[in-house]
Amino acid sequence: MLRSRQAFDEQLTQLHQRLLQMGSFVEAMLEKSMRSLTQQDVNLAREVICADDIADEMDLDIEMHCMRLLALQQPMSKDLRLIGTVMKVIADVERIGDYSVDIARTAIKLAGREYFKPLVDIPHMGEIVCAMLRRALEALVANDLEIVTEVIERDDEVDKMWYDLLDELEVIMQERPETVPQAVSLLLVARYLERVADHTVNVAERVAYMVTGEFKALAPTHRSDYQLPDENPTG
């Protein structure tokens, strides 16, 4: 028979593994949704939409696992922080799954018509965001604060891309009104990606809390004194 602490350790390891499984699953959803958009692959987009039910089940299953551990083991210290972190992180990861579905739906909507310009920036933004999610999950596996910082720094890059795309698409829509329906959809995709990046930052911040025990808003955009570029009177 297992000693209770040993059994608890095994359950924590299992929890960790399930979270990583869910993370990889959603990362694949995001990557496929972007591929379905760039390749105008409706089947792939449908696959992403169906996969969301599985991601939701994983989310519930992990949450229940956490609740059971809280109720039965009354965890303390690092154990408590791990479980609290997992409960927060699954909400972010589940939301990323939802954004992947939004992107897939947009892909279906836009399929069959040539894009008014070749997609370059949005797929590039997608690659960065996928990499951010992957790295945030790696930070969680390795309890690595350096990776946390890296993820948070990359968010600035994504934010900049989002604002640049917004400006660019605004100009295109003004100059060529016939592009508006497609451009609005692509603008939404860029916005989804920007939000996904924010969720990966949440994950990274939670990893930092899990490791250090102190919760700080590490990303500039999460601080109350943050100003959007167009809110800055000097800039």
Place this chain on the structure above:
Amino acid sequence: MLSEEAARPWEQDERAVPPPAELIARPPGEIRMEARDLDMYYGDFQALKGVNIAVPAQQITALIGPSGCGKSSFLRCLNRMNDTMEGTRIEGLVQLDGEDIYAKGVDVVELRKRVGMVFQTPNPFPMSIYDNIAYGPRLHGHTDREGLDEVVEQSLRQAALWDEVKDKLRQSAFGLSGGQQQRLCIARVLAVAPEVLLMDEPCRALDPTATFRIEELMLELMANYTIVIVTHNMYQASRVSQHTGFFMLGEMIEFGPTVDIFENPRDRRTDDYVRGRFG
């Protein structure tokens, strides 16, 4: 009330050597009791090693740690209960409101009136419920019948026992349940109007419901008393206390806000203990 001068004598007197800052556990607010560099020996065995702790007034301070870590020995130093054991000796300083309780001329009976103790197992005296409560006040010369009635009622009310026993005050205290007996013992301590309540595993012999009532009672009493509780039950410490000290092998390893001790302890040994890795 503890003055600033009394609280930090080394800041007033250049000759006094302050202990290292990290060893001084000084929560904000008024400090009721304080131990500094406290060593305690049972004969040749050193049970406490350089303990530093400041107990905040009108709060609950929990002391946790594995069996034999010195937490109960430390608790007993706070009202000189260890004096009654042959071969015990202490070095260092224990203060109540800035005054050394081990100084020459300190009236130990008066000290134990100010710093009362509740024990692991309820220990009512073999007498009526009323006489159990009136025992202390009578010992301190309180004989006026009406005054005693008032003290008995007030103490039992404060201990959340009055409604259950008001119709059987003359019956033996042994007829009460374990949880009621423990609340009676708390009422008995309250009857002599203490300032500090020391509780040595007060729920050890009680079932979960009775434990819950004692915990509720502690939280109510906190408004008027300073409470120090030794408990083996970490969850009890986390539920009721505002500050927690972790003892191991006679040393106080870590002291701080309870939430920090249980969520993010600084010392590896505290972390191992609260996570159930030893002890």
